[in-house]
Amino acid sequence: MDSANAIAFKVNDVLKAQSIARSVGYSLDNYLYIKSWITSQGYLYQDIQMVKSLMYIILLLVVAVACFNIVSTLVMAVNEKRGDIAILKTMGAGKWTLRFIFIVQGAFNGFVGCLLGAMMGIYIALNLTELITHLEALLGHKFLSGDIYFIDFLPSQINYNQVIIITLLAFVMSVLATIYPAWRASNIKPAQELGYSH
Template sequence: MFHPLPLYIGLRYTRAKRRNHFISFISGTSMVGITLGIVALIVVLSVMNGFHKEIQQRILSMASHATLTDPYGGGMTDWREVLQRVRAHPDVVGAAPFVEVQGMLVNSSYVSGALVRGIVPTEEDEVADLREQMVSGSVDDLADGEFRIILGRDLAAFLGVGPGDKVTVVTPQVSATPVGIMPRLKRFTVSGIFAVGMADYDRNAAFIHLRDGAKLMNYGEAVSGVRIKLTDMWEAPRLSREIAYDLGGSYRLIDWTQVHSNFFSALAIEKRMMGIILFLIVAVAAFNIVSTLVMVVTDKQSDIAVLRTLGLSPARVMAVFMVQGTAIGLIGTLIGMFAGVVLAWNVEPVVGTIETLFSVHFLDPTIYYISQLPSDVHLADVLSISGGAFLMSVLATIYPAWRAAQTQPAEALRYE
């Protein structure tokens, strides 16, 4: 049979403010501490999710979900047949051949290393968003035999070139000349500039036509490999294995989680550690609940003794004070969860208002590629934060409630 007496008394103690205002104040600060801790956790983790999503989108806008290459590092001669077989896979959205050249770009006295990738503009659209990243010029300007090149914004700025200027591409391939062995080099005309917002591409990447790249690498009709875009990038490891199996296992296939594993692992660790650090705010608030209940137990010694004399068992006395502490934690958790989600959804206008009022820029657009705070609220984060805070609040009530249950009526009423 359900006996709501501990619940009634515990909630009454939570509301009572007549005898000791200081205890009520401590209870209020504990509740506010839990609320602020949850709000801070939800907002910070949502902003971190937003940044991670933005960075991920920028990386994958240029990187393929999977890359198929020759296992021995040479050129792939049967790439046309491979391309047809890959495109026939039901989970493949698009595929495109490429030639990759690790070389140097030279303009006058300026020299910079770069990854030069040969592409077919119309087919590259199937696996990357280069067309949407163009600042000047067009991807379609890359034509076979024209020896044109598209540079990243930072790379072009370092070399001091723009559309119409010339740069020299120097490759590791060598050619025999009357004066000896010389590296292969070719003059290209800059036809466009792109900007992704990631230094890996804007500072270190350039694009040329596929056939021009094959000539530079002396591949003839071969290519370096095939880039693949899948229906679900999160299933890239599994789908890559399926595609490799369908092709007979004679090719090397790596997916984006392998190429960028260190980077995304670092982001995950950063988020996890930030969550642990910020959760200490909730832990401090939970300790406040302990101190609150200890003072309440001390203040209510005579009340506890009377209740014990009237037949209330130690377990139900313990339940009274657990109800009081749990109520503080529950209210703080619910308010914090609601306020945190609302603030996380509106963090961009809130930050914009603060910047306008105080004439500051938290993310200066002249310095940072991301000039606004992105936010991505994950239900799993909200539930884990709120659940963890509530659980900690409940655990904080156990020791003070146990101390209350150990009260001896005769000792407590001796001096009353």
């Protein structure tokens, strides 16, 4: 008697392949060995998910370092321009005016940096395979060999919602990083900086 000893089927949602395979197996009367791509190649997916989680942490650290650079740059600008700030205060510039000047300067730097970073990130993600191919040709070493791995390229998918959220968060952090230098600039005492006595 002819009978099937295996069945194979395609699913629309690849992430639900294991649960769908189980439900199909349980609906049949015969004993079956259930196997999906998650069973055979799931380790790769788990590695990608782990790398994705680590990338969020790395990205946060990169943004934090960039914010620290903004703080240090503005603090140095305050130290270099103490005399000019004192003159502005003697000419009638208020504390909030000085704070606004430094916040705007830091926000502009942050805006340009976030915009350029987002554009470069999108470009690299869209052309990742080509860039890796050029790098392999330049170094003479193949990072992903088709003989070892089942893919010989780096797939990438851009989630524009996440790009927008990360860019906006980076910009907000860069603006917040300007508050301390701006506060420090506004508290400069003109009498001390210009050599006058009380």
